[in-house]
Amino acid sequence: MSSALSFEVFPPNTQIGTEKLFKTLKELQQLEPDFISVTCSNNRQTIEETTLKVADYIHRKLKVPTIAHLPAAYLSQSQLAELVKRLDQIGINQILALRGDILPDLPPKKDFVYASDLIQYVKREAPHLHISGACYPESHPESLNRIEDIKQLKHKVAVGCEQLITQLFFDNDLFYQFQESCYLADIKVPILAGIMPIVNRNQALRLIKTTNTKLPRKFLAILEKYEHDPVALREAGLAYAIDQIVDLTTQDVSGIHLYTMNNAEVAKHIYHNTKNVLNGQWKAG
Ligand code: FAD
Numbered sequence: 001m002s003s004a005l006s007f008e009v010f011p012p013n014t015q016i017g018t019e020k021l022f023k024t025l026k027e028l029q030q031l032e033p034d035f036i037s038v039t040c041s042n043n044r045q046t047i048e049e050t051t052l053k054v055a056d057y058i059h060r061k062l063k064v065p066t067i068a069h070l071p072a073a074y075l076s077q078s079q080l081a082e083l084v085k086r087l088d089q090i091g092i093n094q095i096l097a098l099r100g101d102i103l104p105d106l107p108p109k110k111d112f113v114y115a116s117d118l119i120q121y122v123k124r125e126a127p128h129l130h131i132s133g134a135c136y137p138e139s140h141p142e143s144l145n146r147i148e149d150i151k152q153l154k155h156k157v158a159v160g161c162e163q164l165i166t167q168l169f170f171d172n173d174l175f176y177q178f179q180e181s182c183y184l185a186d187i188k189v190p191i192l193a194g195i196m197p198i199v200n201r202n203q204a205l206r207l208i209k210t211t212n213t214k215l216p217r218k219f220l221a222i223l224e225k226y227e228h229d230p231v232a233l234r235e236a237g238l239a240y241a242i243d244q245i246v247d248l249t250t251q252d253v254s255g256i257h258l259y260t261m262n263n264a265e266v267a268k269h270i271y272h273n274t275k276n277v278l279n280g281q282w283k284a285g
Contacts, residue, residue, distance in 0.1 A: 002279045003248075004034040004255030005271070006067075006192065009262050011038060011050035020262075022057055027264035029062045031271045034255065035094065037067035037132075037165075042074050042100035047083070056090045066092050067132060071100025072112035077121065080112070084126045094130045096165065097122060116156045123160035133161035135191065137169050137178035141212050146181070154185050163189050165257050168196040170240075171216045172247050190254035197241035197258070197266050199234045201227060238269055245274045 007028050012018055028036060036058050040051040051068055059066040068087060072080060087095070099115045102108055112118040115133055122129055133156050136149065143149035153164070164187075169175055175193055182191060198204050204223050208215065215223075219240060226233035245256050256278065260267045 003253055004192065005031075005274075005278055006035045006037065006255060006257045007031075007033050007260045007267055008037045008039065008194075008257060009054065009260055011040075011054045012262070013046075013050075018053065021054060024260075024262055024264040025054075025058055025062060028260070028267055029064055031267065033064060035065040035067050037069060037096055037257070040069040040071055042071040042103070048086070052083075052086055052090070055087075055092055059090055059092050065094065067094040067096050068092055069096040069098060070118070071098040072115070072118040073100045073102060073108040074106070075112060076109055077111045080118070080121065081125065084122070084129070087129075088126075093128055094132065095122070096132045096134065097161065098134055114152070114156075116152070116159050116161075119156060119161050120159045130163075131161050132163040132165055133157070134167065135164040135178075135182075136167045137175045138167070138213060150181050150185050150187075153182070154187050157187050157189055161189065163192065165192045166194040167213070168194045168211075168259055169213055170219045170244070171214050172244055172251075174214060175248070176251065192255040192257040193248050193253050194257045194259060195241055195244055195248075196261070197270060198223075198237035199263070199266055200230060200237075201233060203261070204233075204237075238266065238273075241270060242273050245270070246277050249274070249277050249280070 009021060009025065012021055025036070038051050038055045038058065040047060055066050055068045058064050070083065075083070097115050097118045099112065099118070112121065119131055119133065122131060135153055139146050139149045143152065166175065179191060198207070207213070222233070222236040222240060226236055248256065258267060258270060
């Protein structure tokens with residue numbers, strides 16, 4: 001059984017950054033991903049120039065299946081309808097339906113309180129769109145407990161989410177436990193595993209500061225030992241991600257979603273070191 005490989009990119013804020021990303025995307029295209037997804041800040045003013053511009057390039061110019069992320073907490077129904085119209089004009093028919101993060105000093109709108117509200121709306125008003133949703137192997141930070149989180153996830157799927165993509169994680173066992181909980185809760189849609197290769201110290205420090213993701217002993221040892229050796233840290237970080245992917249693939253994960261951080265070299269390294277594992281079609285007997 002083969003596993004899908006997809007990439008995630010984020011739109012830069014500057015024109016120069018966008019042009020650089022377009023070059024990166026051309027390199028990612030060569031790796032024939034199942035899709036590329038484009039993140040979206042929940043600041044709607046810039047979405048035309050950021051997410052939609054990049055998604056348009058991937059879909060129309062590179063002809064790679066594209067998923068546009070759509071955080072909706074700060075959108076009204078009419079703004080959402082406008083965005084769906086723009087996606088239709090471009091020809092994109094896949095979205096990642098999100099609530100998005102709530103900014104401490106800006107109250108959200110009331111039309112889409114949770115991602116499931118957005119999913120219900122899209123299912124009703126734009127049923128041609130394929131809908132993915134976010135999920136959290138270590139639970140969403142706001143949820144009361146794991147059971148409550150799985151209950152809400154089940155609702156998300158029941159109202160029309162057709163595929164789930166996980167938050168990044170570094171401990172595969174936590175992913176397997178989460179997968180099992182989903183199975184027991186009768187959540188049967190494909191769950192793509194979000195993997196972020198750690199390739200430099202700043203990225204690692206940022207992660208430690210901002211994430212509630214468990215960092216296993218083996219992972220922390222890499223950061224500690226190679227803290228002042230960027231070349232070794234990069235090599236060890238890539239090896240760690242590859243090891244995670246090999247393990248997930250042997251357990252028949254539905255797909256690997258690589259958080260590329262817009263770095264084509266990293267994606268290429270991972271691809272070339274896992275492509276036979278991901279595409280393994282060989283069967284005994
Ligand atoms: P929801 O599914 O709405 O869940 C949010 C919280 O509410 C959870 O605790 C959940 O358990 C709870 N909940 C859900 N439904 C209900 C209900 N009916 N009643 C009570 N509680 C409920 N953010 C961005 O801004 N832009 C991006 O591009 C982006 N891309 C992402 C991609 C992936 C793969 C992932 C995993 C996350 C991404 N995020 C992005 C981050 C995401 O927006 C935040 O984690 C956000 O805080 C939650 O969004 P959600 O869609 O998961 O919310």
